[in-house]
Amino acid sequence: MLHHFELFLACRYLKKKRLAFFSIAAVALSVAMLIVVSSVTGGFVKQYRLACHGSYGDIIISADSLMGFPYYDELVAQARELDGVQEATAVIKLPGLLRIDQPGRFKLFVKGVQILGIEPESYSKTTEFKAGLWKQSKVDGPPSLALPDKLPDNPYLTEGIKPKGACVVGVEVVCNRSSDGSYQRKKDLYGSPVIISVMALKRTGLIDVDTTVRYPFLLIDDFEGSVPLITEPTVYIPFELAQKMSRMVEYSDDPEHFEPARASQIQILAPDADLQELKKRLRGIWEKIARDNNYVGEAMVFETWDEQEGISILINQLEHERSLMTVLFGIMGVVSIFLIFCIFFVIVTEKIPDIGIIKSVGGSSAGVGRIFFVYAGAVGVVGSLLGLAMGWPFVVHINAIHDWVGRTFGWKIYDPRVLLFPDIPNEVDWSATMIIMIAAVVGSLIGSMIPAVRAALMKPIQALRYE
Amino acid sequence: MNNTIIRAENIVKTYTSGPEVLQVLRGLELSVRPGEFLAITGISGSGKSTLLHLLGLLDEWDSGSIYFDEQDVSALSAGRRDRLRNQQIGFVFQFYHLLPELTVLENTMLPAMVGNSSFSWLGCRVKMRRQALEVLTQLGLAERAKHRPSQLSGGEQQRTAIARALINKPRLLLADEPTGNLDVDTGGQILDLLETLNSQHNQTIIMVSHDPDIANRAHRRLHLDKGRIHSNS
Numbered sequence: 001m002l003h004h005f006e007l008f009l010a011c012r013y014l015k016k017k018r019l020a021f022f023s024i025a026a027v028a029l030s031v032a033m034l035i036v037v038s039s040v041t042g043g044f045v046k047q048y049r050l051a052c053h054g055s056y057g058d059i060i061i062s063a064d065s066l067m068g069f070p071y072y073d074e075l076v077a078q079a080r081e082l083d084g085v086q087e088a089t090a091v092i093k094l095p096g097l098l099r100i101d102q103p104g105r106f107k108l109f110v111k112g113v114q115i116l117g118i119e120p121e122s123y124s125k126t127t128e129f130k131a132g133l134w135k136q137s138k139v140d141g142p143p144s145l146a147l148p149d150k151l152p153d154n155p156y157l158t159e160g161i162k163p164k165g166a167c168v169v170g171v172e173v174v175c176n177r178s179s180d181g182s183y184q185r186k187k188d189l190y191g192s193p194v195i196i197s198v199m200a201l202k203r204t205g206l207i208d209v210d211t212t213v214r215y216p217f218l219l220i221d222d223f224e225g226s227v228p229l230i231t232e233p234t235v236y237i238p239f240e241l242a243q244k245m246s247r248m249v250e251y252s253d254d255p256e257h258f259e260p261a262r263a264s265q266i267q268i269l270a271p272d273a274d275l276q277e278l279k280k281r282l283r284g285i286w287e288k289i290a291r292d293n294n295y296v297g298e299a300m301v302f303e304t305w306d307e308q309e310g311i312s313i314l315i316n317q318l319e320h321e322r323s324l325m326t327v328l329f330g331i332m333g334v335v336s337i338f339l340i341f342c343i344f345f346v347i348v349t350e351k352i353p354d355i356g357i358i359k360s361v362g363g364s365s366a367g368v369g370r371i372f373f374v375y376a377g378a379v380g381v382v383g384s385l386l387g388l389a390m391g392w393p394f395v396v397h398i399n400a401i402h403d404w405v406g407r408t409f410g411w412k413i414y415d416p417r418v419l420l421f422p423d424i425p426n427e428v429d430w431s432a433t434m435i436i437m438i439a440a441v442v443g444s445l446i447g448s449m450i451p452a453v454r455a456a457l458m459k460p461i462q463a464l465r466y467e
Numbered sequence: 468m469n470n471t472i473i474r475a476e477n478i479v480k481t482y483t484s485g486p487e488v489l490q491v492l493r494g495l496e497l498s499v500r501p502g503e504f505l506a507i508t509g510i511s512g513s514g515k516s517t518l519l520h521l522l523g524l525l526d527e528w529d530s531g532s533i534y535f536d537e538q539d540v541s542a543l544s545a546g547r548r549d550r551l552r553n554q555q556i557g558f559v560f561q562f563y564h565l566l567p568e569l570t571v572l573e574n575t576m577l578p579a580m581v582g583n584s585s586f587s588w589l590g591c592r593v594k595m596r597r598q599a600l601e602v603l604t605q606l607g608l609a610e611r612a613k614h615r616p617s618q619l620s621g622g623e624q625q626r627t628a629i630a631r632a633l634i635n636k637p638r639l640l641l642a643d644e645p646t647g648n649l650d651v652d653t654g655g656q657i658l659d660l661l662e663t664l665n666s667q668h669n670q671t672i673i674m675v676s677h678d679p680d681i682a683n684r685a686h687r688r689l690h691l692d693k694g695r696i697h698s699n700s
């Protein structure tokens with residue numbers, strides 16, 4: 001059991017020894033550094049996952065072909081009935097061209113884009129679409145892709161142009177990003193016409209060279225996704241128009257033959273469900289629908305949001321980088337344990353005469369060892385608390401600190417144009433922090449073990465005569 | 468032979484440093500009765516400190532036995548020996564050996580702290596403090612209780628060391644050249660103190676000194692030469 005004098009002397013040494021402050025500082029700095037690194041890197045992974053997740057819902061069912069798949073409405077309806085499913089929405093995806101129709105202002109601004117046909121209401125319930133809209137995010141109710149009752153007063157909206165519907169463009173399609181990561185919006189773009197053209201595909205899957213499909217749209221808003229680097233430049237248009245443009249509408253060339261309408265993808269929101277289980281059930285439902293309708297088509301892909309190819313690779317990579325960082329900084333932690341060992345070796349050596357005195361008045365070997373063990377434990381506890389006190393506010397204010405360093409010294413380490421998010425993550429990863437702090441205390445004890453045992457094993461007279 | 472407090476029988480002690488073997492004690496015999504004030508003299512290097520360290524259980528010897536209260540101490544466990552050192556023996560070193568981080572009062576209380584578990588310390592802390600202050604007052608150190616050793620003169624440090632040695636009311640007090648580093652007057656005060664302890668409290672004292680004048684203050688004198696004790700009265 002701990003004797004009073006062991007505690008008493010440990011405290012006294014802690015108060016009186018400058019070296020103790022060095023070892024506390026070593027522990028505190030390592031702890032603070034590890035808290036910052038693991039919180040920030042962990043924050044990136046978390047933010048990234050959240051952002052990706054937000055753009056897709058939880059489960060994505062897609063046809064592995066530009067031709068899409070039929071009976072999507074049945075699948076959506078049945079999916080909505082499943083336990084845990086909150087929303088399901090069908091999407092049409094097709095490649096196309098976007099031309100901004102502002103004669104005289106742009107010299108034929110044309111971009112290749114991915115066209116996403118969506119039902120704004122269900123799509124914005126399934127994904128975080130609405131939050132990313134520049135104008136409509138501030139408006140109550142679901143976003144809309146309907147034409148306004150009265151067309152806006154826009155110089156480019158001339159008599160000859162009759163928009164078929166409204167569209168929302170991905171912000172990166174039309175705006176440049178400035179160095180602070182925000183987009184510079186050209187305000188007069190909104191309310192002006194654009195022309196979207198797509199390649200018409202025949203039922204055979206070949207381009208119909210005789211027909212070009214091009215529809216004028218009214219550009220009403222832009223969408224700033226939370227993962228700009230992996231999403232393709234996208235234009236959002238109403239589902240029905242996209243279906244028509246891609247010729248996925250139902251079709252019949254003779255009374256005997258009827259082709260049902262198609263969609264490219266179904267996205268499903270089921271935040272609390274067991275996604276693997278849900279995936280299986282959805283696949284079962286789809287197989288039954290296909291069987292009932294004698295449909296034999298392309299293989300369908302059922303994926304959770306993070307199983308999608310681009311995302312899983314990126315997340316994996318981020319997580320690997322994070323582990324690597326943690327290991328590297330863990331090595332620095334080992335270095336600080338060694339530092340503690342050195343400091344304690346010096347402290348114990350310096351205290352050898354004291355050890356002799358304590359033993360000469362009847363102090364036991366275990367007691368002497370415990371003095372230094374308590375001392376080391378206190379260094380670990382005080383050091384890691386201090387480390388927390390430094391690391392925590394640092395993480396919370398990391399963006400302000402970064403800005404200040406940038407302003408004062410001209411260093412900008414974090415470039416929002418290159419990285420995914422406008423801000424550095426500033427949430428403390430508490431579970432990692434707990435582990436780091438416990439490891440610091442254990443590390444201090446390990447670092448002091450050899451010196452403490454050495455102190456304990458000295459014979460009294462050996463210690464008294466030590467020079 | 469039954470009423471000795473400490474007895475050494477045929478003690479041999481050698482120091483080995485590298486190839487050199489130095490036999491300091493060569494079959495030493497000594498017995499001390501309770502209440503004695505004994506002085507051991509000898510030239511420098513004769514092994515006086517060595518002997519005192521053995522009697523104080525601070526070091527190990529090669530052969531022979533030491534009996535404390537007729538109990539063979541080499542038969543005791545390390546824990547029992549620690550306890551014996553703590554409770555029954557007070558040691559005053561030639562070079563004081565105080566803990567620099569502790570005050571005079573704390574240095575004095577150290578053996579009391581060491582001898583008590585946290586629990587029993589809670590119970591006797593106040594009593595021990597009072598006792599320590601009493602001893603310090605006796606030794607004329609009451610005003611210095613809050614000072615650190617580095618702020619004290621040599622004589623005051625030595626008196627603090629004596630206070631520490633006495634705090635647990637040990638039955639045997641061992642003093643190694645207690646006046647060795649002090650001027651004659653201060654040394655005289657220390658000797659007066661030891662004499663008083665012996666005469667008024669019947670404190671058993673074994674004192675070591677190379678100075679025959681100092682040794683003469685004791686009631687029995689022995690001489691250490693060539694590793695053995697010689698009676699020289």
Ligand SMILES: Nc1ncnc2c1ncn2[C@@H]1O[C@H](COP(=O)(O)OP(=O)(O)OP(=O)(O)O)[C@@H](O)[C@H]1O
Pocket residue numbers: 465482483484489491509510511512513514515516517518677
């Ligand atoms: N740890 C040691 N290793 C080797 N030799 C030692 C050791 N300690 C003491 N000696 C030697 O043993 C002999 C006796 O030493 P000791 O300190 O007992 O003498 P002393 O009689 O107390 O002398 P002094 O009057 O100078 O204090 C000396 O020759 C000393 O050099």
Ligand SMILES: [Mg+2]
Pocket residue numbers: 515516517561643
């Ligand atoms: Mg000596």
